Amino acid sequence: MVHPLWEVLKDPRVLRDMVQNPETFRFPNGASLVVAAAAWPPHVLFEPPPDGKAERRSCTSVIKGPMANMINILAETLNFTYMLVQPLDKAWGSRLPNGSWTGMVGMVSRQEADLALGPFGQTESRTQAVDFTPSFFFDHRCLMGSKSVPEIDAWSFLYVLAPTLWAGLVGACLVVWTATMLLSLAPQRDSHRWRSGQTLFRLVQIIMNQDIAWESLGWHERGVLGGWVVVVAVIGWAYGSHLTSLLAVQHTPTPIQSFQDALHQPGLNVIMRPDTILAEAIIGGTSKEVQDLRLLQAVGRLRQWGGSLFDEDLHDQLKEGNSVLVTTSLFADELIALDFKSTGICNFYKSNWFFIASSHCMIGQKGSTLMSAITPSSISVTLLYVLRCYMVQGILHHVNSLG
Structure with a gap:
């Protein structure tokens, strides 16, 4: 019988080997971990298990995507098994006024889960509640908007x-x-x-x-x-x-390429998800992009979208041309591909201007010795290359599954 992680870590020999030999460490008799995850295509794609039950089950039977493949590779490398749990709000997590956290961050900080897939961007507030694994990949933010009507430019x-x-x-x-x-x-x-x-x-x-x-x-x-x-x-x-x-060839105008363009376009709203790196950066960030976002917020043109970015209501707002969306470059590619598959028309574009690059990691309990075993060497160059391939496959899989 495989014991839970907290029980395995009571063995001083396991702890000593994990601390002294993190590059080669494997659980000698295995360990059972609880892993938190929330749907976030193309990284995490949920699928019903074969028997129709959605309780705690092996991650491989209910989710797919790059992060599922990543945790499977780490499980094989470190010799552990795991069960999957979802946060009630199905979100990354935000800090409440009393200092506690919701979402996956909350589950890990309350020790209800040993790891959370995310992937998570590193922020100062999150590092106070959880520990981060080495970064798997980097991605930038960009603007996504609706294309204008094709025209021939007289000039x-x-x-x-x-x-x-x-x-x-x-x-x-x-x-x-x-x-x-x-x-x-x-x-x-x-x-x-x-x-x-x-x-x-x-x-x-x-x-x-x-x-x-x-x-x-x-x-x-x-x-x-x-x-x-x-x-x-x-x-x-x-x-x-x-x-x-x-x-x-007709020219399709894509006028909004930066927050400055949005500021100079009266009546244009900028939409972003709450509880993200960008939302936290608005509070204490000093970069030019963050200052522009504060100006948009001051004039009431920065809107928080708490629902799914796949909602048709959001897409309809973007197609009206009165709003642009702030998201990661990879996710913008997926939204554009999904819309093109369903309509046969390329309605959206993403900006050539990128900003606020961030690392993407999994998170673990604060101070957990497990995090020392997930070292940069265990995330090899080959693994990172495979992850990038998995992300492309994840986009294609999600687009085809919704087609």
Whole structure:
């Protein structure tokens, strides 16, 4: 019979081996752990067990996803089994005014569970209640919003060339104009101002691919103008090809790329989940992004969404274009994929701007010697690579299961 973890840790030999040899430690006779988890696709996906019962059971029979695979690998490495429990509020956990915690963090801090899958981001308040395993992966936050109606930009002819190339073209034109004026053999009866304007106009005509007649040109002038014609021909060919592509494809505006864009867009709300790293950062953070969030909160345009991010009501609000969602980059990819699978249309986009990167870990009881056995070496490079593959597979599995 496999004994619970708290009973196994009473053996001084097990404790000594765990502390002195964390890199190679395995429970000699096994151990039974209680693991807390809450549904959070693509990391944790719940599925009904074969017999339809959802009480404490082996994690492998009721959940799938990268974190389920992670705990299975650790269980094999350290030689333990485990049972799964869910918090009543099915949340990560938030600190109450009396100092206690709800959710998975609360279960671990009250020693109702030995580990919690999460994955959890590390915050100062959480580190006071629980211990964290080494980080499994990092992810950034981004903004997710609704795409506008596709349109053809009337000013797209200016975007074909980069501003530096436009400036270079103007600069080259002035250089050729100066060289031509210095080498000009025009009759002296023409005023200097007239010759200057006429020469510049003809150089612009070459850019516009127009025919010109130029008399009294010496060989030096012809060499300079010939080089100018070649340069303009190459740029014109590239410009024409690129412009055709731009005009053939409609442009879909994605105007909200940062909190600053949201601040400058009257009536636009920013939606975020409570009890997250970002929610805690608003209280004491000093970064530019957090300051922008405080400004949005001050004007009543920062909204807390306590429900599931898969709710149709939330998606409908985003599609109206009056709100954007703050979430992790990985989760934004999944929401966009799910919506595309159900509608056949790519309604959403995620910002090119990323902010507040955080580590993702499991948590354990504060001061537990078990955490010393989950070392960086037990989470090898191969394991991290496998985890990333599992995350991609988790997204595909969840999208297909809801399709």
